[in-house]
Amino acid sequence: MKEPLIEVKNASAGYGDSVILHNINITVNDNDFIGIIGPNGGGKTTLLKLILGQISPIEGSVINHIQPTKLRGAVGYLPQVSTIDRKFPITVIDVVLSGLMSSKGMRNRFSKLEKESAEAILRKTGIYDYRNKTIGELSGGQLQRAFLCRALISNPFLLILDEPNTFVDNRFEKELYNLLREINERMAIIMVSHDIGTITSYVKTIACVNRQLHYHNSNTITQEQLKVYDCPIQLITHGQVPHTVLKTHTQQ
Numbered sequence: 001m002k003e004p005l006i007e008v009k010n011a012s013a014g015y016g017d018s019v020i021l022h023n024i025n026i027t028v029n030d031n032d033f034i035g036i037i038g039p040n041g042g043g044k045t046t047l048l049k050l051i052l053g054q055i056s057p058i059e060g061s062v063i064n065h066i067q068p069t070k071l072r073g074a075v076g077y078l079p080q081v082s083t084i085d086r087k088f089p090i091t092v093i094d095v096v097l098s099g100l101m102s103s104k105g106m107r108n109r110f111s112k113l114e115k116e117s118a119e120a121i122l123r124k125t126g127i128y129d130y131r132n133k134t135i136g137e138l139s140g141g142q143l144q145r146a147f148l149c150r151a152l153i154s155n156p157f158l159l160i161l162d163e164p165n166t167f168v169d170n171r172f173e174k175e176l177y178n179l180l181r182e183i184n185e186r187m188a189i190i191m192v193s194h195d196i197g198t199i200t201s202y203v204k205t206i207a208c209v210n211r212q213l214h215y216h217n218s219n220t221i222t223q224e225q226l227k228v229y230d231c232p233i234q235l236i237t238h239g240q241v242p243h244t245v246l247k248t249h250t251q252q
C-alpha cells in the first residue's frame with residue numbers, strides 16, 4: 001500500500017502580499033516519481049518550497065508525515081544551480097557531506113563511513129576527481145552533480161530536484177535519469193524540468209503548475225490535455241531526439 005509522505009491540502013502560497021499558488025492539492029507517496037512542468041514564473045519552485053516547508057501556506061495545510069531515522073534523512077533537495085553562491089569557499093567533498101547536517105545538526109566532523117559514502121556517490125556521478133576543488137572551480141554541470149550528491153548523501157525518503165539537467169551534458173543526462181530510476185526504487189522523487197520529452201520517458205506522473213496545479217495521473221502528455229490546462233507546447237527537434245518545450249502560458 002502507498003504511504004503518504006507529504007500532503008498538501010487546499011493550499012495557497014506566495015511571498016508577502018503576492019499570492020502565487022492557488023488551491024493546491026497534491027499527495028506525495030513513497031515511490032512516486034512526479035515530474036513538474038509549467039511555464040517560467042508559473043510557480044514550480046514556489047511549490048517545491050511549499051512542499052519543503054521553506055514557506056508556509058497562506059491558506060490550507062502542508063502535512064509532513066516523514067519520520068527521518070538514523071540511517072535515512074527526510075528530504076534531499078537540489079536547488080536551481082543559479083541560486084547557488086559559487087564564491088562560497090567550500091570544497092566539493094564538504095558540500096556533499098553538508099547534506100548530512102540537516103538531519104544531524106551543524107557539525108564539522110564526519111565518520112570514515114560517511115566520508116566513504118560521499119566518495120562513492122562522487123564516483124557514481126563522475127566527479128570524484130574534483131572532490132578537493134572549491135565549487136567556484138567547477139563548471140555548471142559539475143556543480144549540479146556536486147549538489148545532487150549533497151541531496152542524496154542522507155539517503156532521504158524524498159528527493160526534490162529543481163531542473164537537475166540545466167547544465168549537464170547529453171551523456172551524463174542519460175546517466176542521471178538512469179540513476180534516478182534506480183534510486184526511485186527506494187525513495188520518492190519530485191523533479192521540475194522544462195525538458196518534457198525526457199521527463200515523460202522517466203517519471204510516473206506529471207503535474208503542470210501555472211499558478212494552479214493540474215495533476216495528470218499518467219506520464220503522457222497529449223495536446224488535448226495541454227489545451228484543457230492552458231499549457232500549450234511546441235514540438236521541436238533537438239539533435240536526433242525530439243523534444244517538446246513550453247511556450248508561455250496565458251495567466252489564469
Ligand SMILES: Nc1ncnc2c1ncn2[C@@H]1O[C@H](COP(=O)(O)OP(=O)(O)OP(=O)(O)O)[C@@H](O)[C@H]1O
Pocket residue numbers: 015018020038039040041042043044045046047
Ligand atoms: N522570493 C521571492 N519573493 C517574491 N516573489 C518571488 C520570490 N520567488 C519567486 N517569486 C515570484 O513568484 C513567481 C513564481 O516564481 P517561481 O520561481 O516559483 O516560478 P517557476 O515556475 O519556478 O519559474 P522558472 O521556470 O522561471 O524557474 C514569479 O512571479 C516570481 O517572480
